[in-house]
Amino acid sequence: MAEFHYRCSDCDATYDSHQVIYECEHEGSNLDVVMDYGAIGTVHSPKSIGVNRDSSIWRYGSLLPVGMPSGCSGTLRVVGGTPLFRAKQLENVGKAGEVWFKDDTQLPTASLKDRASALVVAYALENGIKRIITASTGNAGVALAGMAAAAGLESVVVAPEAAPAAKLAQILVYGARLVLIQGTYSDAFDLTVQASREMGWYCRNTGYNPLTVEGKKTVAFEICEQFTLAEGGSDDGEWIVPDRVIVPVGDGNIITGVHKGFNDLMALGWINSIPKLTGVQAAGSSAIANAAESGNMQITPVVAATVADSISADRPSDGRRALRAVEETGGSFVTVSDHEIVEAMFALARSSGIFAEPAGAAGYAGCKKLEQLEDILPDERVVILVTGHGLKDTTAALQNARKLSSIEPSLEALCEAIA
Numbered sequence: 001m002a003e004f005h006y007r008c009s010d011c012d013a014t015y016d017s018h019q020v021i022y023e024c025e026h027e028g029s030n031l032d033v034v035m036d037y038g039a040i041g042t043v044h045s046p047k048s049i050g051v052n053r054d055s056s057i058w059r060y061g062s063l064l065p066v067g068m069p070s071g072c073s074g075t076l077r078v079v080g081g082t083p084l085f086r087a088k089q090l091e092n093v094g095k096a097g098e099v100w101f102k103d104d105t106q107l108p109t110a111s112l113k114d115r116a117s118a119l120v121v122a123y124a125l126e127n128g129i130k131r132i133i134t135a136s137t138g139n140a141g142v143a144l145a146g147m148a149a150a151a152g153l154e155s156v157v158v159a160p161e162a163a164p165a166a167k168l169a170q171i172l173v174y175g176a177r178l179v180l181i182q183g184t185y186s187d188a189f190d191l192t193v194q195a196s197r198e199m200g201w202y203c204r205n206t207g208y209n210p211l212t213v214e215g216k217k218t219v220a221f222e223i224c225e226q227f228t229l230a231e232g233g234s235d236d237g238e239w240i241v242p243d244r245v246i247v248p249v250g251d252g253n254i255i256t257g258v259h260k261g262f263n264d265l266m267a268l269g270w271i272n273s274i275p276k277l278t279g280v281q282a283a284g285s286s287a288i289a290n291a292a293e294s295g296n297m298q299i300t301p302v303v304a305a306t307v308a309d310s311i312s313a314d315r316p317s318d319g320r321r322a323l324r325a326v327e328e329t330g331g332s333f334v335t336v337s338d339h340e341i342v343e344a345m346f347a348l349a350r351s352s353g354i355f356a357e358p359a360g361a362a363g364y365a366g367c368k369k370l371e372q373l374e375d376i377l378p379d380e381r382v383v384i385l386v387t388g389h390g391l392k393d394t395t396a397a398l399q400n401a402r403k404l405s406s407i408e409p410s411l412e413a414l415c416e417a418i419a
């Protein structure tokens with residue numbers, strides 16, 4: 001692990017790392033983790049990481065603020081190392097030069113949130129913390145429950161009562177204390193922060209605990225390393241980056257994590273440019289995209305309503321850093337309708353064999369929207385993050401799939417049924 005300190009993302013106040021701290025004491029802004037990149041670069045390099053045969057996120061331990069817990073096992077040990085692959089069949093129907101998918105549906109609890117929960121749980125183990133609480137629309141709670149179970153820690157998940165049943169099942173099976181509330185994700189967020197402050201429980205909340213971004217940044221590391229290998233390596237030892245990365249956005253924490261990962265690598269001199277970052281929001285949950293469009297960086301809460309529950313956020317907890325991620329990389333925000341999200345979910349599954357939940361397919365819907373808007377260049381190499389598995393939320397799939405009826409077991413009826 002690397003030595004680090006915290007720095008406020010708005011006022012540059014700094015805080016040492018020997019304390020549990022979530023936000024700036026001055027204005028309550030998100031905290032960034034800052035490392036001594038000069039010192040890291042004297043010891044580590046893309047080459048030294050490349051010879052490590054461990055494919056999990058812990059191969060990047062020299063760039064993480066928490067070390068892999070000794071003796072840890074199970075999901076906590078193996079999270080990371082998901083496939084990056086090119087989908088040539090989709091390049092024929094779209095305008096982007098190359099379309100790649102980073103398939104985080106294959107993480108242990110089937111969503112990208114595992115990367116964040118792994119860091120938070122590892123931190124808890126390192127510091128003797130026994131109980132971790134989180135608010136969740138579903139996936140963050142699942143990921144915390146799974147990682148905490150592997151570490152032998154207690155997790156408490158507070159979720160809206162409308163969360164998808166499969167995600168609630170995952171949380172319960174992993175043994176977390178699941179509490180459903182009569183309210184929204186924002187209500188769950190406020191309640192867990194209050195519980196953390198007054199009861200002293202360690203809080204994992206996305207866009208609140210600074211370690212979630214540190215876990216999510218590992219997806220940017222993997223994209224660079226895997227993309228370089230796919231390109232046949234580089235002559236100068238640096239990693240090669242794609243031209244654009246498209247990210248589904250709810251509260252803004254994943255795109256902030258992706259941005260942090262590329263920023264870390266730039267600071268180390270291991271890459272020589274940062275891809276444009278495109279954030280995709282559901283039209284019914286577009287507080288951050290609205291702020292980007294207005295140009296004033298002020299995020300006004302919305303009453304979120306979308307089929308993509310994982311990116312449904314009334315009051316995004318990491319909106320300002322998400323806006324910066326897009327602005328500083330020359331990217332953009334796009335919004336997509338629920339209909340476009342569901343269409344993308346089917347198209348993704350039928351062209352690439354990836355079954356994503358609606359939020360997980362929103363990145364591909366966003367790519368299609370960029371193509372419609374002609375806001376993408378014909379030679380661009382685009383990586384699309386697929387953030388969560390379709391089995392977590394089958395409601396939209398079942399509502400939109402071909403309706404089935406049963407037949408008598410005869411060959412004649414079979415042939416008629418598939419005609």
Ligand SMILES: [Zn+2]
Pocket residue numbers: 008009010011012013024025026027028029
């Ligand atoms: Zn501050």
